[in-house]
Amino acid sequence: xxxxxxxxxxxxxxxxxxxxxxxxxxxxxxxxxxxxxxxxxxxxxxxxxxxxxxxxxxxxxxxxxxxxxxxxxxxxxxxxxxxxxxxxxxxxxxxxxxxxxxxxxxxxxxxxxxxxxxxxxxxxxxxxxxxxxxxxxxxxxxxxxxxxxxxxxxxxxxxxxxxxxxxxxxxxxxxxxxxxxxxxxxxxxxxxxxxxxxxxxxxxxxxxxxxxxxxxxxxxxxxxxxxxxxxxxxxxxxxxxxxxxxxxxxxxxxxxxxxxxxxxxxxxxxxxxxxxxxxxxxxxxxxxxxxxxxxxxxxxxxxxxxxxxxxxxxxxxxxxxxxxxxxxxxxxxxxx
Numbered sequence: 235x236x237x238x239x240x241x242x243x244x245x246x247x248x249x250x251x252x253x254x255x256x257x258x259x260x261x262x263x264x265x266x267x268x269x270x271x272x273x274x275x276x277x278x279x280x281x282x283x284x285x286x287x288x289x290x291x292x293x294x295x296x297x298x299x300x301x302x303x304x305x306x307x308x309x310x311x312x313x314x315x316x317x318x319x320x321x322x323x324x325x326x327x328x329x330x331x332x333x334x335x336x337x338x339x340x341x342x343x344x345x346x347x348x349x350x351x352x353x354x355x356x357x358x359x360x361x362x363x364x365x366x367x368x369x370x371x372x373x374x375x376x377x378x379x380x381x382x383x384x385x386x387x388x389x390x391x392x393x394x395x396x397x398x399x400x401x402x403x404x405x406x407x408x409x410x411x412x413x414x415x416x417x418x419x420x421x422x423x424x425x426x427x428x429x430x431x432x433x434x435x436x437x438x439x440x441x442x443x444x445x446x447x448x449x450x451x452x453x454x455x456x457x458x459x460x461x462x463x464x465x466x467x468x469x470x471x472x473x474x475x476x477x478x479x480x481x482x483x484x485x486x487x488x489x490x491x492x493x494x495x496x497x498x499x500x501x502x503x504x505x506x507x508x509x510x511x512x513x514x515x516x517x518x519x520x521x522x523x524x525x526x527x528x529x530x531x532x533x534x535x536x537x538x539x540x541x542x543x544x545x546x547x548x549x550x551x552x553x554x555x556x557x558x559x560x561x562x563x564x565x566x567x568x569x570x
Contacts, residue, residue: 236260236536239292239316241284241307242299243267246321249486250296253529260533264290288314294344294536297321301404302397305330308345312337317344319532323408324550326399328558335547344535347545349412349553353524356480356495357413359517360471363478363497364417370474372418375454377410377469380462382489383434387460393436395567401438403429404557407458412553413469413480414446414454416544421552422446422454425559429566433461444560456560465489476500476512484522493519 266287281287294317305325325331427444440460479496
C-alpha cells in the first residue's frame with residue numbers, strides 16, 4: 235500500500251484525495267493546509283505545517299498548494315525520499331523548475347506534473363488519429379481558452395504575480411500550450427505576443443495573445459482570456475487531409491461542456507459536396523475519467539508497472555519555457 239500525504243487541501247487537493255481513495259494501491263494518511271478542513275475523514279491526520287507533513291510515514295506527496303510554494307515543496311519532498319505529484323504550473327519560473335529537476339535526478343523518485351487535459355478522452359482519441367498518419371502533415375493550430383470571470387475575480391490569488399507567477403496565461407493558457415506541444419511535437423521558438431489587462435483591476439494579465447512558429451514552420455495561435463464572459467475551450471488543428479477540432483472539455487462544473495471531437499476531411503476535389511461544407515464525424519464524450527487516469531499512471535510508475543508518459547519534468551519545463559517566452563516577447567511585466 236502506497237501511503238500518501240497531500241499538501242494543499244482546497245478544491246483540487248480534495249479532488250485528488252477522492253481519486254486516491256478509489257485506488258486500491260493508495261491510502262491518504264495526512265493532509266496539510268493553511269486552514270483545517272471542516273470535513274476530514276477521521277483516519278486522516280491534519281498537519282499544522284508542511285514540515286510536519288513531511289515527517290509523516292508516507293511514500294508519496296501530492297503538492298496542490300499555491301504556485302509560490304510548488305517548487306519548494308516538491309524539492310523538499312524529493313529530498314525527503316518521497317515520490318511527488320505536483321499540480322500545474324510546475325513553478326512560477328523556469329529557474330525554480332530547473333532547481334527541482336536537479337533534485338529529481340539525484341532522488342531516484344517518481345515526479346509527475348498535473349497536465350490533466352492530456353487524459354481527457356477527446357484528447358486521447360485525437361492523439362491516436364494524428365499518430366495514425368491519416369490526417370497527413372500538421373499545418374497549423376489555433377486555440378482559445380476563456381473564462382467567464384466572476385464578481386470577485388479580481389480578488390483571486392491567481393492574479394497576484396508574486397504568488398502565481400503571472401495571470402490567465404500561466405493559470406489556464408498553460409494547458410492549451412501543453413496540448414499544442416503534445417499534438418504537434420514542435421518547439422515554438424519564434425513568438426509574437428501581446429499581453430494585456432483589458433478589464434479587471436489586477437496586476438497580472440487578463441488576456442494573452444500569441445502567434446508562435448517552430449523552425450519547421452508549423453504555426454500556432456493562442457488566445458487565453460479572463461474576459462470571454464463564458465467558459466470556452468476550442469483547439470482547432472488543420473492537416474493536409476483535413477482538420478481536427480477539440481470543442482469543449484468536461485470539468486467538475488460542466489461549464490466547459492459538452493466535450494466533443496470533430497473530424498473533417500478535405501473534400502474540395504469532389505464536386506458532389508457543397509463547397510466549404512465537408513462531411514464531419516462528431517464524437518461526444520460524457521465521462522471525465524481524466525483525474526483517475528492521471529493518478530493511476532503515477533501510482534503504477536511508483537509500483538514499477540510503467541513510466542511517466544505525460545507530465546514529465548521535460549514536458550513541464552518545455553511548456554513553462556514557452557510561457558516565459560510569451561511573457562518576455564510581450565514586454566508586459568518588464569514594463570512594470
